[in-house]
Amino acid sequence: MAQTTAKSIPLWLDINPELIDQNFEKVIEYLKSSDKTDSFYKITLDILDKRCKQLLETLKTRPVYYGESIEQDQDNLTFETRLLATILLSNSEMDIASKKRIFLPLLNLLGLLVPADLCGDLLMLMVDNIILEDDPRILFNWDDIINFEPQILAHKIINSATFENAKSAELSFEGKGTLSVANDTLGITAMNEDNTKSKRFLLVPSMEILDGKINLFTMKKDKLKITVENNIDAMEKFTKDFVFEQQAVKPSKDRLKKVYNDGDILNAKVVSIANNEIRVRSSDPDYDTIEGRIVISEANILFYSYHDFMQYLHVNDDIEVELESYEKQTFSIKTCFVKYLIEDMLKAREHVGKISVARVMNIATNKRGDKQIDWMTEDGYAVHTPYDERFSRDSFGKVKIVNLGTGPYYGYINAIVIGETNEYFNMAKVKQEMIEGFVFEPSWDEEAKKTMLNEGSIRDLIRMMIRYQKTVVSPTERFRVLCILKIMACLIDSEEYVSYISFIMDYLKQLILFAKGDYNVIEEIEPAHGFEDIDVVKVRCDIVRILKAYGHESDNEVLESIIKESNDEVLTKIAKLTLSCNNIGDIIPAATRNIIKQEITKSLSVETSDETNLDEENGIYLGIEDRHQEFKTSFVYPPDYNMLPNYYLQEKNIFKVLCGFLNTQAGGTLYIGVSDLGYVVGFEADMVYLKLETIDAYMRFIQDEAKKYFEVDELAMFQMKPMYDDKVLSIKVDPYESGIVEMNGVAYIRVNNETLVMSEKMKKQIRAKKLYPKARQ
Template identity: 25%
Template sequence: MDFVSPEHLFEELPLTKEEASILDEYICDYDFTVVGKQGPEWIFSFLGVVRAELGGEEMILEDYDLLNDIFIRILEWMLEGSDYLKCFEGVKLNDARMQVERYLDEAIASREAIRLIDAEEEGEYITSKLEKLMVSGYLYKKSLVWITLLTIVRFSPRLHLLPARGLVLLVYNTLNKPNPRVMERFNERVALVREQDDALCFEGHSRDQIQEAVWILGARILLGDPVQEELASLRSMFFRYLYVLQDKEDEVIRKNAFNSLLFNQKNAVFTWEELLKFSIPVLMESITEKTVDAIRNCQGRLYEGHGQLLVETKAITLAAPVSLKFDTLMEIDGVALKLGYSKKKLSFEEGLVGTTQAWRSILADFSDELRKSVIHKKRPPVGAVVNIRVKLVHNFKPTLAFVTIVDLRYDGQGILHVSQVTRARLDSLKDILHPGDIMTATVVESEDDRLQFSIWEELNQVAVEHLRVGDQCNALLLSEKNGFLTWLSESGFLVSTPLAEGVSEERGGYYLLEVTDVPPVGRIKGKILGATKERFDRHEAVANLVYSYIEECKKYKNGDGQGKFNTGKIERSIGVSGKYVKELIRLLQLYLTQEVCLENLNLLYFIRLLAHVLGDYRLKGYYDCLINHLIVKYEFIEGRLETLDLGALEKDFRAYPALEPLWAVIRMLASYGDRSFAGDLERLSHSEDDYVAKVAESILAKEGQGNLTEESRWREDELLELLSLKGKEDTIVGNMKEKQTFKNSLVYPVGARHVDVEAQLDSIMQDMCSFLNGQGGTVYIGMSDKGVPVGIQADLDYLCCNLDKYELFLHQRIKEAFGEEVDRTIQIERKQFGDKVVEALVVPHFDRVVEYHSEN
């Protein structure tokens, strides 16, 4: 076959009406008049056009599928359905055949991608292939696999919903060959993780959901984020989820979350290689090894909502808009939690009733003052930080701009003079400020109906955010005073340097400077490197800095400017978003335990007030439930539950499925002593939630004892101890409680199907040795690893002994392990949990080092 025309080709390969339409649409620019001139070669130029169209970014999936199928049919016809290639000879024939084979392989790989997308199997394919690639570094027909992968990336509508492993592996494997769509879909997934944070909190979560979020957030941290607040929030969320996966027991992880959000800690504590092992223990080990103490040099961060929130280096402060007094509520990791108020002195240490009343007063303070500030705006005092809008620049005195206040608290109009914008001598503010510009400014004069504002400090802060020690800049000498030179940089910010020899004191000299200090407050400092021939326009330099500042104000306040927190002194702070505040709320929740104490109650109320400032009523309701749960336990312990309104509480708790276990505890306590509730108690004693099961079993055991015998009173004490969780170690005040270990049996190892008394005894003796050489502790035999009583009846049956002989046996083995002197210090206490008996080996600190030599 010497020649095939386009007409003959499509007679051989008839097209449907839809295929003909697609082909005509995408190859309409192909010039068929040159077919005769090109001879047999025309078909390759035609294929090149089709292939180029298939690579076009604008093509939709349906069109791609049709055009690719046509492409494959033509290639298969050339290779297997005709003798067309025989019109070429020698090397040219071989080259033509190889080109057709390559095109066909690529097209088939793309078709496989479409099949996977249609079958919704793309996630499994991506994950499987990339996991194999990580193991061997190679794949069979790797280039074709990548065509399939990248076609999936191009067209899949579910790419952002891929399994976390697959998506993270995809991001990692495209780091060196950036693919915009991969990063777009990945960022969508990060945003989805953020959106699901409330659902995980309110609706409950599975371990798998939290793990997936950890992998996604871990990759986001390694990629970095140009927005400092966003990176701090995501990094905090990563460690917070990791802390949950570790059953809220690892202090290093919790501190990483705290330091990431509050102090912008950015040190790398794990690598891509460690993240890609998809192993929580591997991540934990790396984080523990690489964590360093945080440098607490963060700038103040302000959020204004239904009240004000200021986060500083040493304090998190909440206040109504006009608060004048501030009390420290408590301290967490060296950061004070402060409250502002304008009424009577408040006390948070007067028991449950007094504390609750104090908090109700604070909430009323917030609401009342916020309403007043909106309705009755007042003239701002000197030092107040307000939002202003530029009205116009004076025509005859262009160094003056007329501005008006646009602020929830204050009202008034005034001027902004060029001297309060920059220390550089400028003739005009035109082309620097424009009508409608909104920004935050500080009031520097407020007398006789005359208001004057300054943005000098605010502009300086914009520079601080983008400067690093060691940066160099060209600068114009402005003035000399007291042995220091003041310079205007080409970026508009000011730099102060010591007076140096060889530097002319005359204004107007240009020099190259190196930044030596960028303090969060105060002047930027530098040193002189030498004279420079570079020149710049001072007007343009200042204008660029002002433009940057106005854009920052737009970003933070969506056109309303930034706000600042007024604590009686001028504070330099940046605005933060509601996302930051919500992450702060979640972060502080990590410091809560279920222990009944005023510290927990105060922290819960503080968090609830944060939710009020945020204006999130669903979040406020959630913390109302947590507060009520703690109050109910407190009232139960005090013997005052008669007036509990279960109906109202149930309605509140049912709105948050994740709080179902807490509602179950409230229901059990409210029904304490009610025999008709015994069936529900029995059911709850088998709950998957360990805490619910413990409370139910404890109540059943108490009620099974009958009247108040000595054993019954002891059992009631156990219930009270359980409700207050006095043995929990991660308390806010840091008072470490007794160490405990739980052994399910003396005979049967956990998970084993066979008896191994010696192995169990060896484990018990090792724990006892640790307690003897440490601060002491208790080993419980007959408790699950979660602390749920399972009893020792199986041990008694196997050993064919009673409780007395069981305890004698334990004493004998302790003597053999440590000697008689140690044995005399150890008490074995028998504890009854309903029909279950638990033995508690109370081990004190021993005054000498004790050694234990295992025989296993």
């Protein structure tokens, strides 16, 4: 370690994981092109792994509303997604549990970067990763990270993630209730684990989402009745009662927390370094959590000062500490750090007998009255030698370690002076490496390694579900998702999550009341404590204030104030529409008022999600056409054709759109039975004209027609699904990865809400971005 020559190494290999950020593109190129036997490859992986662990800790502490705000840090989200993808791709020796602890946050980050319609698939994949035992087979490559396109990576992960052995693990998590895996589903009960197991044959499903992937179980007498399972008020009361039962749950006998005593050695995580103080929190889940500050009673520990520890430890580092006082909540690191230096470092590396460059730290008299020199070696050890007049404070020499002190002298290292030297070393660097070596990687026992059902994975699941619920079309189904979300937040005893989800539920309930015309029972909502200054929360509160003012001319001042002060376009538009309706409501016909109201609900649907329907009684609304979705009223009747049937012309219109979706990077969905304005109208006329009796026959007819225009491998990209009681047929199109698709010799591309003929220049650009850039012959 003595400084004699400098060796050229990669820039990020400075025992500083933050340097990964500054040199990330170079790191990726290095990992992609390097031989894994390269001497720096393993070191790079270790530093990359540490940086990922720091990121995972950061993600845990992000607020629940992160990603919902109007302004997102897209660059930061992109970097974080690429970082997690890089560690998954580069470290083939990672165990399944470690992979999944990275994979779930990766899915969450992708969910913030891709179109909302992919969130359902990402959520289902997340649930499968939690409940299934084996490692998913994930196929993406370095090019996907270098030329990063979130939609492409998401599609690759969704379409390639298969499980070698689709056997569900026998898992459970006990908190305020129990979340357990059974028959490939996640089930939640308001009981502890012991009672859940003993009464499992008496429990019945009461509320489910995701096609039964997540279920609430109760005793039969407490089941939500089928007759009211879609009633908002009934769901809200059921959730309130379920949460009340959760709060009363007592832990199973083997889940009772143990308590630390003074003098105990324990694992702790650094939670803050500020104001000349290091604070840590115990991390063993079997013990009551205790948090406090580290104290060092002496000036230093073997020449390592408190300032050194403040400088070289980092928030989220895991270290071993001794509980000095439970009452005062203070910790000491002296015993643990000395043990680390002497046993873990010195003996393991067999430094006894080694000759090292050392720096004089102090000249003092020992306990026996003999004069001695105290040194710091180039390896970071404090050693003592007999006095030698050739040396003074801060001079360098060479010493040989003779033996280790024992008994009352444990921690002392005895050495002899070898002689003077011109060599030297950077002591700050040595201290940094030694203190960072004191940090350990947390380990889990074998049982914990097998389970993905823990507080962290449940938080990941909740975050993805918050994003997913905004895409749910039916307000009642969306409310059902929120009910289960609130129960899951209560399960992990997160007051922050419970408060925020409760706020979303209150907000959605007021929107539904407005859509149903129950204007007089709309109530203003107040943000929970801690959310008052969040933009998305303030906007939702203002929206409800506007809806409450609808039809009440006396509240026009509220509307005028919002119009004047707000910079939010949706908010201003809703306020102006409401103000107009209030001012002229008495002189316009009811039909005109209803049109204004529909425009308000459409604006609200955009605010909540492009695919959320609020105006259930006046027709299901699916939003607006865009790059990823197209509406067609019929497969048979072309628009502007005097309502005359011509399915040959209309099917060409439809298949052009599908061709355009195939040639994009993210695909899209075409809905048949939906008007250009986004409202469900059905396709009953098609069924009559084609003389078809079932939706299955209708889908087979369309599939047969599609065979006239597309090859077999292109048809495989289409997924047809009936919706809304068979009133709508959705055709979801995945992007075609093997080149450019043509229809009757013409290639189409989706641009914004139009399907256009692809130019030669655009063809070259698309080919360059395709996963397999071989042009279709």
